[in-house]
Amino acid sequence: AAKGCGGVWRRAWRRGAGGPSPALCGQRAVACNAGGGAVPAGKSGLAPWVPVVGLEIHAQISSNTKLFSGSQVKFAAPPNSLVSFFDASLPGTLPVLNRRCVEAAVMTGLALNCSINKKSLFDRKHYFYADLPAGYQITQQRVPIAVNGSLSYSFCIDNKMSQIVTKTVRIKQIQLEQDSGKSLHDDTRSQTLVDLNRAGVGLMEVVMEPDMCCGEEAAAAVRELQLILQTLGSSQAVMAEGQLRVDANVSVHHPGEPYGVRTEVKNINSIRFLAKAVDYEVQRQIEELESGGTVLNETRAFDSKLGCTVPMRDKEGKQDYRFMPEPNLPPLILYDAKSLPANMNHQQVVNIDWIHERLPDLPSVKRAKLVEWYGILPEHSFTLLNEDGLAEFFENVVKQTQMKPKKVIGWILNDLLSYLKQHSLTVKESPISSFLLADFLNLLEKKEISSTAAKQVLAELWKGGGKTPLEIVKEKKLELIQDQKELEQICQTVIDGHKSE
Amino acid sequence: QTVTVTVLDHLERLALVDFRDAEGVERLQKAIQFADQLHEVNTDGVEPMDSVLEDRCLYLREDDVTEGNCMNELLKNAKEKVEEYFVAPPGNIPLPKLEERDTFLQ
Numbered sequence: 101a102a103k104g105c106g107g108v109w110r111r112a113w114r115r116g117a118g119g120p121s122p123a124l125c126g127q128r129a130v131a132c133n134a135g136g137g138a139v140p141a142g143k144s145g146l147a148p149w150v151p152v153v154g155l156e157i158h159a160q161i162s163s164n165t166k167l168f169s170g171s172q173v174k175f176a177a178p179p180n181s182l183v184s185f186f187d188a189s190l191p192g193t194l195p196v197l198n199r200r201c202v203e204a205a206v207m208t209g210l211a212l213n214c215s216i217n218k219k220s221l222f223d224r225k226h227y228f229y230a231d232l233p234a235g236y237q238i239t240q241q242r243v244p245i246a247v248n249g250s251l252s253y254s255f256c257i258d259n260k261m262s263q264i265v266t267k268t269v270r271i272k273q274i275q276l277e278q279d280s281g282k283s284l285h286d287d288t289r290s291q292t293l294v295d296l297n298r299a300g301v302g303l304m305e306v307v308m309e310p311d312m313c314c315g316e317e318a319a320a321a322v323r324e325l326q327l328i329l330q331t332l333g334s335s336q337a338v339m340a341e342g343q344l345r346v347d348a349n350v351s352v353h354h355p356g357e358p359y360g361v362r363t364e365v366k367n368i369n370s371i372r373f374l375a376k377a378v379d380y381e382v383q384r385q386i387e388e389l390e391s392g393g394t395v396l397n398e399t400r401a402f403d404s405k406l407g408c409t410v411p412m413r414d415k416e417g418k419q420d421y422r423f424m425p426e427p428n429l430p431p432l433i434l435y436d437a438k439s440l441p442a443n444m445n446h447q448q449v450v451n452i453d454w455i456h457e458r459l460p461d462l463p464s465v466k467r468a469k470l471v472e473w474y475g476i477l478p479e480h481s482f483t484l485l486n487e488d489g490l491a492e493f494f495e496n497v498v499k500q501t502q503m504k505p506k507k508v509i510g511w512i513l514n515d516l517l518s519y520l521k522q523h524s525l526t527v528k529e530s531p532i533s534s535f536l537l538a539d540f541l542n543l544l545e546k547k548e549i550s551s552t553a554a555k556q557v558l559a560e561l562w563k564g565g566g567k568t569p570l571e572i573v574k575e576k577k578l579e580l581i582q583d584q585k586e587l588e589q590i591c592q593t594v595i596d597g598h599k600s601e
Numbered sequence: 602q603t604v605t606v607t608v609l610d611h612l613e614r615l616a617l618v619d620f621r622d623a624e625g626v627e628r629l630q631k632a633i634q635f636a637d638q639l640h641e642v643n644t645d646g647v648e649p650m651d652s653v654l655e656d657r658c659l660y661l662r663e664d665d666v667t668e669g670n671c672m673n674e675l676l677k678n679a680k681e682k683v684e685e686y687f688v689a690p691p692g693n694i695p696l697p698k699l700e701e702r703d704t705f706l707q
Contacts, residue, residue, distance in 0.1 A: 164666055165666055165667075169668055171666070178685060179686050180672045180686070180687070181669065183669055184669050185671075186668075187669075197661055198661070198662050198664055199663060226616075229693065230689035287691070290690075291691055292691055293683055294686060295686055296687070427652060429659060430656075430658065431651075431655055447661065448658065
């Protein structure tokens, strides 16, 4: 189980010859100090290490069409069917910026407390690859659309959900850029098949400063960013569909010494794997350095099956991207209430203040409201927001039941959620609706059934079938007897039956 | 100040241009000299111009689908194709090292 990280690692006491021991693959074997700050060399006698983790996150913008062309953005369409002449880089075509993509980037920048650059520029980043037909990617290297933001994220120490740690990571910048096409490697025929459906789709690259120190922090930060993007609607941020891609930059050094050489880790396909990949790489670097080796400034791929990072082919040596201004695009000018020009066409104006006013409640605000309105614990609010639709379900139940929210939350988190998890169901797929659950809780609250009977009713409700809790109770004769005389009679019968004892 | 062979090799590798012969290199040399004249201008306190379009308005397009769906036309350009995919070599084929290339730069 992952533990809270205080920022300093001790060398794992398990040594393996040449590279991290297999036991470390996929599992963090080093205990972290949860206090934060350097730990003096103690029992092991070895100098402590400070891992440094930075993230580059690419989020696909949720829009109908691509960043610079009017071809459709859609997952899983016939190959090369969503490709315009511009996307295929045919001569004579020019980029035309999609307004929706600009708005998505501004929303995201505002949500991450960034300064929005009222003037930002586009550049060309040159490199050769089969899925980049132009031979360059249009990006924002010199002056991106948003800079200097921050993201607060939380995670639990000790996995007990009782101690929540909140940290902040600085956002260096957010830039708009094009996605590349997809390469399918056919090793048997020694060729690559290229599908340009994804070429030109709008991306927001979110660059996080190296303020994190372990896989758990990186994972928590990305999870919070994912929730924010989904709340804004600027990206659906589903990692499995490639809408959210994370590259990790990892290095280690001794406290007080300069930063170590960093490696870039790619091919991380889930938040869980992100934590594993980062922790593995930290451990690999520590072991390499402690056995007298060096860390190369290279790009490595995460192998999820083995739980290890391996050097990536085609990425040898440092790249020279020959950045140059994109000659076909003027600067992107954004306005606010003060600078709004009087006579300009609405369609041509992106107003930062207008967007700011319409930002939805971010996850952190939603959590605070849930805690304040319902008196639930902060860690409960995290779980509610972590599961798609769960917070809404909870609020619907509370509306329809007399049971206090503090009691309802127990049923939601312990009974409902664990059942859904066990059966790999989403909240939307729940056999019990919020209405039925509220009904059920009302029976309990009015003391019409005992808690033992309640478990039976619940089990029956899970089967689906549309029966109401009351119908189940009547069918199985589980009603609690309230009548005094009836109770006396039953007791008397029991006593009579044991007269002999 | 001449352009070194190292730089020329680097450029050939990055941009896949072929300087071909002394005339090609000389042309590059002259282009650099021409551009170097910019250094003669005092630009203290002047904002750099990054585009002749800097005073133009960047047109913003509405997010409506207007293009795509022309796979057959696009694939006509493909030297090789498999079903509806373009075919490319398994990976980048890097330019051979300077010593191993048949080039004027040698």
